[in-house]
Amino acid sequence: MELQIKVAQAVHLLNHDTQSCNRVAANQWLVQFQQSDAAWEVATSILTSDHHQQFDSDYEVEFFAAQILKRKIQSEGYYLQSEAKDALLNALLLAARRFSAGPSKQLLTQICLALSTLLLHAVEHGRPIEKLFYSVQNLQSHEGGHIAVLEMLTVLPEVFEDHITNNCKTLTIRYEYEQQLLLHTPMVIEFLLQQSEKRFGGGVQLADTNKKILRCLLSWVRAGCFSEIPAASLPSHPILNFIFNALQVFSSFDLAIEVLVELMSRNEGLPQALLSRIGFLKEVLLLPALNTGDEKVIAGIACLMSEIGQTAPSLILKASPEALILMDALLSCAAFPGEDWEIADSTLQFWSSLAGCILGHDLSGGGDRKNIQEVFLPAYSALLDALLLRAQSFGQVNDSMFNDDGETIDLPDGLVQFRMNLVELLVDICQLLGSAAFAQKIFLGGWVSFNVQVPWKEVEAKLFALNVVAEVVLKEGANLDFSVLIELVTILSNRTSDDLKGLMLMVYKSVADIISSYSKWISAFLTNGRPLLLFLATGISKPFCSNASSCALRKFCEDACAIMHEPSNLEILIWIGEKLEERHFSLEDEEEVVGAITFVVGSVPNKELKNNLLVRLLSPSYEAIGKLVSV
Template sequence: MKAVAEAVHVLNHDSQSCNRVAANQWLVQFQQTNAAWEVATSILTSSHSSSSSSSYLLDFELQFFAAQILKRKIQNEGYNLHYDSKEALLNALLLAAKKFSLGPSQILTQICLALSALIIRAVEHKQPIEKLFSSLHNLQNQDNGDVAVLEMLTVLPEEVETQNSDCNISSTLRYHYGQELLSHTPTVLCFLLHHSEQKIDDDMQLQSRNRKILRCLLSWVRAGCFSEIPPLSIPTHPLLSLVFNSLQVSSSFDLAIEVLIELVTRYEGLPQVLLYRVQFLKELLLLPALSRGDEIVIGGVASLLSEIGQAAPALIVEASTEALMLAEALLSCVAFPSEDWEIADSTLQFWYVSFLKLFLRFFTFIIIICKQWFLLVFFSC
């Protein structure tokens, strides 16, 4: 362990490039050894802690490196581990997740990625994700364990998605993992809702907590967590209140927009419901952003409105009050004097789809008129 710590220190802090190169080569070779499993695990589960800032930095670098080692080795060699080794590693990673639940967050994320990778490769378990959720339930009941659980729930759907490119996993097993994951949707949504309702007096902590919840929700939306819920009932889901409220907070605006865009593009019928929220988006977000020149908010609202319009072009050509308001809002976004064309570019597909839909409707109307005229002339003769 001492040799690894020294090599990491040289790699990150030595002034001589030749020393840094040598340290990097040594660490790369070390990662490929069997000893790396035990050393990395020991680094992450050790109870040692430093009080000085310099020692804290060195510990962070070493612990982050150890977490990355385990993640990579699991991804590359996880299938070859024996059952007992996997069980021991699972318990060690859960212990490490508990240890780093209050930070540093970068290390916790790497540990959770390693845990997710390990579970996906635990093919000897008929329901590996079920086993993980059982472990997470125990972790949640410990002090600050819910923080680690939240991060774990965030990266797990992403890991399940990335395993689609793993040639070691059959398509049948991939489908099984996806279905097993989604079977826990009610539990996850309840956990997120409960977490969002906890009172926090400190504004910074509250914003940080809400961002983490939105990140987790985004991962599960991308995994298809609302696929079994009727689209018309999605906007009334309690978590959507958090999403809409987060639109009005600068620190969480981007994630809230991403969640809504994912929902719009994935669930048919939802754009029609969100079309009635255009006035809210315009008055509470877009108009104030235009007045203060906030390109981030303008661009985000433009992207969302454009996706709503593209997902429901038939509603747009009906020229309802909401549809006209959406088009007007998008024109306001396009007219905003931005240094680049990113905002305008994000709306191009909307205008193209809308024009195409209008053209087809007009063309159909012309055909009907011509047909009626032809029949009238024919029978007149």
């Protein structure tokens, strides 16, 4: 008893004393104690004795005792004699019963980890799971006993995996252990179903029991023990019915989704079974959540439906009524105007995977092509509208995201990540619809006009999308009307420097990106390069737009060389070069600007004019060169 009190005092000092030297001393003493033989008896007594210490931290002492036993069993369990193992087994069963009805799940988990590890050591050549059921069957007759059994079943696959990894040196032994789990899976399923059919109280207690069953189920699924359920029995399997019932309970919704997603990754027949219930998921769960704005349910259903499609895209390609319901539901999720972009983002991989299947599908048959045109292309057209809407969700972009000079923009991480993930899908959509149809969607609505208020949020998002698909558009040779871009250049050039901040600065940068990506086509479209040059010159002076504008300047100078030889354009280029020293460019941006100017000047056919331009361009460097020579 004296040693037990010392342990309690040391635990109290370790967790609550304000003096660091006392905490260090307590920790050192406890480390030495748990390495001693006396630790077995003291830790067991703490967990099984009804005696309470004088501290308010009984739970901390009990938790420490459970951890001691777990660690000592892991490291020294093989050396325990048979009688000692049996005594410890009975003590742990008593502790599990004692703490199963308590408020501390973590303590019960530690006890069950110790108990499961001991069973592996106690029956090295027997059947641990059978031994487990035999040892704990008396627990079920006690109040809260089913909770202890659930917890032990939950931790058992984890303990099994650790034991196999650390101790099974041959594939044969590993296989035998894994087969024990598979062999007893039906027994576990039967036990879980029995628990799900019972009613242990109501309200919070019932919800907590459901979550424990789901956690146990998830543990066994991750161990690969549910992969052999016959596909034909899946749609009406009692376990699936229980999970779907759990989906309708708010407190167990997330766990139920996690179990279904994990099951799908391990059972090829499950996507078809879930697809047969897609109407239920949409009508009973998704639509009410969309109406009320319940983002938890929307996010969960979006994740689940996306996984169904990704796991078995061939089912979606058949364009069955269930597949169409799933696609329509995911369109609703992608368009949902949530506070962040996670819900829309979670659907992107589904649409990308499906697009990849469509693009790689054999379209030689008329029926296949008809399905593509009548089902999938309209769906992807609607998806593009939804994604452009979500990509322009700047309602949350406010002044706090810009620094004092308005030229540094700190966008929400969710939006930045969403746009990064969106790139591949936008390219897929452009390939599916064709670049001409894609561009038509981008320019639809006449969103640039001098006479009306320009919807700058929409413009910026559409410019982002157009820039992303530039490679596809250029390859397919779609005929774009760049007059819209020139109108934007004119409108933005007429803005004062004070106006070019925040969202307007983002639009400015997006226009520069478009000029860079489509410079060859723009140069063929233009007859006067002066407005574009002045636009880029202003952009270079803005830190946020500097890189995009300098890159666009170089590409435009290379692709529109003939236009750049006009005297007024050469004057602008030299003026830009003369101002380089006054601006603090990054090395990369300076290289782009200097490269653009030297390319144009170097290609001027008139040698005298070329020499004069070079003298003007290099004159600011003469003084510095002279100083270097004099040294």
